Amino acid sequence: MRIKEGYPFEIRRLYHQELQDIRALMLEVISRLPFQDLFAMNDEDYFLELMNGKGEVYGAFHNGKLVAYSVLAFPGVSESNLGTEFGVPEKELPFVAVLDSTVVHESARGLGLQSFFHELREKRAVEKECLYLYSTVHPQNHTSIHNLEAAGFTLQFTRLMYGGKNRHCYSKRLIGLKKYDS
DSSP states (O other): OBOOTTOSSEEEEOOGGGHHHHHHHHHHHHHTSSSGGGOOOOOHHHHHHIIIIIEEEEEEEETTEEEEEEEEEOOOSSTTOGGGTTTOOGGGGGGEEEEEEEEEOGGGTTSSHHHHHHHHHHHHHHHTTOSEEEEEEOTTOHHHHHHHHHTTOEEEEEEEETTTEEEEEEEEEOTTOOOOOO
């Protein structure tokens, strides 16, 4: 269990038994977006892959209810590895991590959860000796863009992805970063 001081949340890694809560939160948040292209929805199989070794999912709970989750993916040598979009050599693809979706219920927005999750996921990527960290964001998702740039990510390019959705593609090189203390 991870609890960050000053946050009224319980922060912890999520597993199979929370899959339905993750999906319910994702669907609820997406249903309230001004337009659907802001978010590329993931299916249950994607979350199962993550939970079976291709990544990690973290959640924030308030009064026992899941109010936010965030995904760190380790895509390995695969078509879905964003490193291929950035020109990472095939031998280095196993050292790519992706900050995938972060979903925060409207009742928990503005409390720093997205920034907290960025820090947590970067720490985990460094612990796993990743060399590269990537993320994509819709060009009109100003909060996520601000948080990525504040975390040291650099915009590399913009293109259509995820079935024709426009995305900014951000990167951060992790080489030379000192491993975080446990």
